[in-house]
Amino acid sequence: MVPGREQGNLPADVSSFMGRRSQIDAARRMLSETRLLTLTGAGGVGKTRLALRIAQQVRRAYEDGVWLVELAALAQPELLTQVTAATLGIRDRTRRPPLDVLVRYLADKQMLLVLDNCEHLMDACTALIGQLLPTAAGLRILVTSRQSLGIPGEHILRVPSLSLPAPGHTPQLSKVSDYDAITLFTERAATACPTFTADPGSLVTVVDICRRLDGLPLAIELAAARMRTLSAECLLERLDDWILVLANSSGSAPPRHRTLRATIDWSFGLCPTHSHQTRSVLTHPDRRVGRRTDTPHCLKRHRHRRGAVRLFNQARKEAEAREQNLESHVHTHHSVGCRSGIPATQQHRGRWNGADVSRG
Numbered sequence: 476m477v478p479g480r481e482q483g484n485l486p487a488d489v490s491s492f493m494g495r496r497s498q499i500d501a502a503r504r505m506l507s508e509t510r511l512l513t514l515t516g517a518g519g520v521g522k523t524r525l526a527l528r529i530a531q532q533v534r535r536a537y538e539d540g541v542w543l544v545e546l547a548a549l550a551q552p553e554l555l556t557q558v559t560a561a562t563l564g565i566r567d568r569t570r571r572p573p574l575d576v577l578v579r580y581l582a583d584k585q586m587l588l589v590l591d592n593c594e595h596l597m598d599a600c601t602a603l604i605g606q607l608l609p610t611a612a613g614l615r616i617l618v619t620s621r622q623s624l625g626i627p628g629e630h631i632l633r634v635p636s637l638s639l640p641a642p643g644h645t646p647q648l649s650k651v652s653d654y655d656a657i658t659l660f661t662e663r664a665a666t667a668c669p670t671f672t673a674d675p676g677s678l679v680t681v682v683d684i685c686r687r688l689d690g691l692p693l694a695i696e697l698a699a700a701r702m703r704t705l706s707a708e709c710l711l712e713r714l715d716d717w718i719l720v721l722a723n724s725s726g727s728a729p730p731r732h733r734t735l736r737a738t739i740d741w742s743f744g745l746c747p748t749h750s751h752q753t754r755s756v757l758t759h760p761d762r763r764v765g766r767r768t769d770t771p772h773c774l775k776r777h778r779h780r781r782g783a784v785r786l787f788n789q790a791r792k793e794a795e796a797r798e799q800n801l802e803s804h805v806h807t808h809h810s811v812g813c814r815s816g817i818p819a820t821q822q823h824r825g826r827w828n829g830a831d832v833s834r835g
């Protein structure tokens with residue numbers, strides 16, 4: 476290690492980070508007691524962001540650094556070992572199996588590995604971790620995944636949505652910072668629309684928006700980005716057409732966050748009065764579209780939804796391979812799905828029209 480220089484590859488924050496004090500404290504405590512900690516939770520709830528925050532805070536404890544192995548884009552589980560080795564900068568010109576090389580390299584290291592977005596590589600991650608932990612006493616692993624890995628000794632920290640005011644309560648402006656979901660929305664909205672400021676008039680609407688989005692950071696960021704062109708009132712009104720609003724989001728979100736998968740996850744749980752209708756439209760795009768009785772307003776909505784259906788189908792194709800991979804591993808209910816009343820077994824088999832359960 477170069478004296479005075481920390482090792483690792485943690486990216487710098489590109490946007491502000493809200494709250495999570497208690498989860499960070501819990502994770503730090505757990506990491507001091509266990510060598511494998513998995514952050515679980517719905518897609519878009521903030522697992523990756525939290526893992527990076529935790530990793531930043533503990534990095535000084537690891538002489539050989541904290542290393543982020545970003546797995547969201549890795550479609551081939553058999554490449555997990557090579558990707559991990561490449562991330563660590565290991566170069567091996569011999570013919571030794573990559574796993575041997577990695578095991579040997581890590582054997583005497585004091586290191587934290589962050590394996591991010593593991594849900595579509597459960598077998599491969601379980602196998603790799605099972606090989607590494609017993610052979611590298613100074614190694615700790617922080618995993619993010621929608622589901623826990625089920626490895627003996629694994630500690631699990633469930634990541635909740637960002638905090639919201641109690642139902643029916645609108646906080647005073649001076650107390651907004653007590654609620655991370657509201658703070659996230661107002662900050663991101665102000666970035667999208669520099670003239671936006673939450674005032675007592677708009678606060679009720681903003682709180683409503685965040686509530687409707689269940690405090691899910693991904694959904695809040697996508698919605699807040701629409702403040703570039705919409706007022707808060709319009710946005711709230713249009714949340715009923717959530718597919719339209721969020722599917723049109725682009726911005727700097729990674730491609731996997733631009734798909735409808737995550738929004739579908741939370742929307743089914745969040746909009747009970749619309750979820751069945753929306754799901755029916757997604758499942759049978761033509762059934763509700765273009766009926767003679769439709770008003771122009773309805774037709775406009777249907778057109779938007781048809782666009783959304785196309786996007787959804789695209790996302791579904793991407794997700795299918797990973798879902799199959801996941802099937803044999805799923806033990807737990809997916810939180811938002813549970814709230815939507817869809818039995819876990821159905822969700823995980825993708826029977827509700829193949830919405831991705833594998834993204835992290």
Ligand SMILES: Nc1ncnc2c1ncn2[C@@H]1O[C@H](COP(=O)(O)OP(=O)(O)O)[C@@H](O)[C@H]1O
Pocket residue numbers: 490491492493494495516517518519520521522523524525619659692693696834835
């Ligand atoms: N505590 C937070 N503060 C600010 N932004 C957050 C926070 N948690 C998540 N986000 C943002 O929400 C989006 C989704 O978070 P991410 O960590 O990728 O979710 P997950 O890994 O659970 O799918 C990202 O753009 C991320 O920066």
Ligand SMILES: [Mg+2]
Pocket residue numbers: 522523524591592619835
């Ligand atoms: Mg993630």
